[in-house]
Amino acid sequence: PVMLVMSLIGSAFLGLVAQVATNVFGADEAGTSFLVTVMGVGAVIAGSTLGLLTSRHGTRWVLLMSAVVTVPSTVLYGAAPNIVVAAVGLMVGSGCYIWCMTTCASITQRSAPAEMRGRAMIVNNMVLGAGYPIGVLVQGEVADATSLRVATVGSGVLLALVLVAGRALMPGSTAPIDELD
Numbered sequence: 001p002v003m004l005v006m007s008l009i010g011s012a013f014l015g016l017v018a019q020v021a022t023n024v025f026g027a028d029e030a031g032t033s034f035l036v037t038v039m040g041v042g043a044v045i046a047g048s049t050l051g052l053l054t055s056r057h058g059t060r061w062v063l064l065m066s067a068v069v070t071v072p073s074t075v076l077y078g079a080a081p082n083i084v085v086a087a088v089g090l091m092v093g094s095g096c097y098i099w100c101m102t103t104c105a106s107i108t109q110r111s112a113p114a115e116m117r118g119r120a121m122i123v124n125n126m127v128l129g130a131g132y133p134i135g136v137l138v139q140g141e142v143a144d145a146t147s148l149r150v151a152t153v154g155s156g157v158l159l160a161l162v163l164v165a166g167r168a169l170m171p172g173s174t175a176p177i178d179e180l181d
Contacts, residue, residue, distance in 0.1 A: 001166060002067055003104040003124070007131025008138075009159045010070045011097045013077060013152045014039065015136035016143065017090070024148050025083040038087040042094035050102055059103055066099035071160045078152025101128060 017039065021032040053062050070093055077089030105124055112120035135155075143151035 001170075002063060002100065004127050004131055005159065005162050005166070006067055006070070006097070006100050006104075007128050008135040009155055009162060010067065010074070010100070011093075011132055012135030012139040013074055013155055014090075014094060014097065015132070016139060016148060016152070019143070020077075020086065020148050020152070021083065025086065027083055031083055034083065035087060035090055038091045039094040042091035043098045045091075046095035046098035047102075050099055053099070054103070054106075059107060062099055063103045063107070066096040066103065067159075067163055070096040070100070071156050071163070074156030074159065075153050078149050078154075078156060 017035045018032045021027040021035050025031060027034070050062070057065075073089045073092035073096060075089070077086050077093055080086035080089060105121070108120050108124045109117055139151045139155055142154065146154075
């Protein structure tokens with residue numbers, strides 16, 4: 001469920017970076033390149049710290065923290081007064097995305113029986129492959145009807161609400177994750 005929520009809501013803002021750079025901050029190609037580079041920096045930092053974080057805090061902690069920290073980073077990115085502040089939110093958000101998606105893939109592989117791992121990863125990739133573009137399309141429509149800022153901040157707020165509701169409705173839903181740590 002976390003991967004589906006993150007792919008639909010929590011990562012959609014990453015697909016509208018060029019529009020934010022040009023339409024929100026009035027930047028040219030250099031501004032778009034700056035934001036895309038910052039996304040890559042966030043991903044590299046996340047990739048290089050994932051092993052340390054999971055060994056120190058466990059898989060469950062990394063998964064939950066990556067989803068939770070996506071909320072303020074998305075809101076910061078969407079409400080930023082300038083492109084530099086937006087870059088901070090974007091870097092943290094893209095790092096959280098990498099942590100979350102990689103952790104979800106790891107959980108899928110570790111929890112599936114050996115003979116089912118390939119099939120489980122296909123489902124995992126299908127959720128990600130379908131959820132992200134649907135989320136970007138929906139966020140793009142919301143942005144067209146309102147603004148990019150409203151759509152981005154709104155996705156952060158919606159993610160927070162869904163995470164809180166999910167925790168309230170399924171309090172034991174992380175039990176299989178706990179067994180992996």
